[in-house]
Amino acid sequence: MSFSPGQTDSNGGSTAPRAPSNGPLADFERALGVPRDDTFAALGATFHTRLPGAPLPAPYVVGFSEQTAALLGLDREAPSDPAFAEYFCGNFTRERSPSTMSYASVYSGHQFGVWAGQLGDGRALMLGEIEHAGKRLEVQLKGAGRTPYSRMGDGRAVLRSSIREFLCSEAMHHLGIPTTRALTVIGSDQLVRREELETAAVVTRVSPSFVRFGHFEHFYSHDNVEALRALADHVIGRFYPHLREADDPYLGLLDEAVRSTAALMVEWQAVGFCHGVMNTDNMSILGLTIDYGPFGFIDGFDANHICNHSDSQGRYAYRMQPQIGYWNLFCLAQALLPLFGAHYEIADEKARGERCVADAQGVLERFKGHFAPALEARMRAKLGLEQTHEGDDAFANRLFEIMHSNRADFTLTFRHLSRVSKHDAQGDTSVRDLFLDRAAFDAWSLDYRARLALETRDDAARAVAMNRVNPKYVLRNHLAQTAIERAAQKDFSELERLAKVLARPFDEQPEHEAYAALPPDWASSLEVSCSS
Numbered sequence: 001m002s003f004s005p006g007q008t009d010s011n012g013g014s015t016a017p018r019a020p021s022n023g024p025l026a027d028f029e030r031a032l033g034v035p036r037d038d039t040f041a042a043l044g045a046t047f048h049t050r051l052p053g054a055p056l057p058a059p060y061v062v063g064f065s066e067q068t069a070a071l072l073g074l075d076r077e078a079p080s081d082p083a084f085a086e087y088f089c090g091n092f093t094r095e096r097s098p099s100t101m102s103y104a105s106v107y108s109g110h111q112f113g114v115w116a117g118q119l120g121d122g123r124a125l126m127l128g129e130i131e132h133a134g135k136r137l138e139v140q141l142k143g144a145g146r147t148p149y150s151r152m153g154d155g156r157a158v159l160r161s162s163i164r165e166f167l168c169s170e171a172m173h174h175l176g177i178p179t180t181r182a183l184t185v186i187g188s189d190q191l192v193r194r195e196e197l198e199t200a201a202v203v204t205r206v207s208p209s210f211v212r213f214g215h216f217e218h219f220y221s222h223d224n225v226e227a228l229r230a231l232a233d234h235v236i237g238r239f240y241p242h243l244r245e246a247d248d249p250y251l252g253l254l255d256e257a258v259r260s261t262a263a264l265m266v267e268w269q270a271v272g273f274c275h276g277v278m279n280t281d282n283m284s285i286l287g288l289t290i291d292y293g294p295f296g297f298i299d300g301f302d303a304n305h306i307c308n309h310s311d312s313q314g315r316y317a318y319r320m321q322p323q324i325g326y327w328n329l330f331c332l333a334q335a336l337l338p339l340f341g342a343h344y345e346i347a348d349e350k351a352r353g354e355r356c357v358a359d360a361q362g363v364l365e366r367f368k369g370h371f372a373p374a375l376e377a378r379m380r381a382k383l384g385l386e387q388t389h390e391g392d393d394a395f396a397n398r399l400f401e402i403m404h405s406n407r408a409d410f411t412l413t414f415r416h417l418s419r420v421s422k423h424d425a426q427g428d429t430s431v432r433d434l435f436l437d438r439a440a441f442d443a444w445s446l447d448y449r450a451r452l453a454l455e456t457r458d459d460a461a462r463a464v465a466m467n468r469v470n471p472k473y474v475l476r477n478h479l480a481q482t483a484i485e486r487a488a489q490k491d492f493s494e495l496e497r498l499a500k501v502l503a504r505p506f507d508e509q510p511e512h513e514a515y516a517a518l519p520p521d522w523a524s525s526l527e528v529s530c531s532s
């Protein structure tokens with residue numbers, strides 16, 4: 001299969017080549033887009049617009065995840081098929097029939113705390129759903145061209161942000177954090193304008209579902225209760241079928257979102273991950289990390305760290321994330337409200353409404369009960385404490401306080417903590433060296449060692465357990481930046497190497513020590529904004 005450059009169209013690209021006719025890609029194409037009775041596409045035209053991608057000239061493979069490929073039943077050799085890049089930049093979508101055409105979905109949302117009205121997949125196109133090894137996954141191209149929901153945007157994504165999304169979604173998965181996955185990044189020399197001219201890329205995302213809080217808000221804001229119910233039934237049917245038997249399945253759906261969002265916030269806080277744009281349209285109904293933009297892992301710890309240069313108020317600062325997750329769940333509850341209470345036999349509408357609001361509030365209140373104990377348990381594991389003692393909480397908080405005032409490196413502080421010995425006060429100094437104020441650290445570590453003395457586990461066993469929860473390797477901004485700069489020169493080896501290192505974040509990997517080091521001086525000048 002070779003790419004035959006066709007006529008240039010208004011998008012500046014070429015007309016699409018033929019679809020692959022054999023091999024794993026043909027199987028893939030056959031498996032995709034087959035209408036099933038409970039897929040998102042089957043919800044109908046109120047939910048999406050079908051259209052092909054805008055052609056991308058001379059696409060090439062920039063990055064590929066073998067693990068995500070395996071989820072789809074794709075061979076690790078797939079990218080060497082010349083059709084692969086054509087396929088995953090969307091150039092084959094034009095070959096599809098109207099009924100299996102790729103599509104963009106419509107949603108709305110609150111951005112930075114303000115109702116933003118209609119948004120939607122402005123640059124994402126769903127290829128369809130694939131079933132492999134008993135699991136169904138949706139496959140989506142991000143950056144494949146304009147859609148009816150693009151507003152002022154060009155429908156494209158740049159190489160820089162596509163590489164960041166690719167690297168981080170896979171890295172998060174390997175950290176054990178719920179996330180959408182990434183299969184591949186396809187690049188092109190086509191130029192797109194941001195602050196400066198950059199080249200376009202398409203990242204293929206894979207997820208059980210791409211439904212966001214904003215999808216529900218959309219139909220609520222349009223008073224379309226029928227569509228709202230159909231959407232909720234879709235999510236319940238696919239992911240929480242047991243709820244069908246519940247008194248109030250829709251309240252059950254909210255309950256699941258509260259639980260999974262709280263769990264996700266624990267995960268983010270525990271590794272120092274900042275999402276950067278926690279708008280309700282960037283919140284997954286399944287509690288997955290979704291829409292990687294100006295995200296960042298904290299290097300020197302600052303509880304108020306803002307990773308998004310465009311977030312001048314710090315609404316999405318590190319320490320705000322759990323609260324914002326909770327705020328976003330309120331928006332979701334509001335949107336689901338018309339569905340609640342169908343089982344009540346209360347004739348008076350007002351009384352019924354009040355009862356439903358009280359139910360929703362009751363479910364939302366559970367957030368704290370999910371979040372706080374889980375974070376506490378995680379902190380205990382990060383500190384290597386098996387037992388529970390009075391004051392553990394305050395003790396962990398004191399560590400965060402001195403990390404904050406010393407801007408101690410988040411990842412290395414926890415990773416090196418496993419080297420502290422409960423027997424030997426003069427032992428390893430690698431954590432202590434991360435604190436400018438050595439006296440403050442010494443005071444804390446005195447208490448830490450006293451606390452460790454209450455534990456029955458020996459140092460070695462504790463270190464092994466701690467190293468399973470405190471990663472050594474995270475996607476620091478400067479690591480992504482180096483891979484991006486090389487990739488822009490068409491050298492993809494650094495991207496591949498980095499992805500491999502991040503696939504084993506808890507392993508020592510002595511040959512890759514440099515990837516665990518403190519960031520270089522130039523890293524502090526890196527700015528990441530919404531522009532992508």
Ligand code: AMP
Pocket residue numbers: 119120121122123124149150151152153154155156157277281282291293530532
């Ligand atoms: P985000 O904050 O990146 O999640 O995007 C918010 C909204 O803007 C979503 O509806 C996106 O689809 C849309 N959007 C962002 N960038 C572009 C772009 N370059 N072209 C079209 N739509 C975009």
Ligand code: MG
Pocket residue numbers: 281282291
């Ligand atoms: Mg988004």
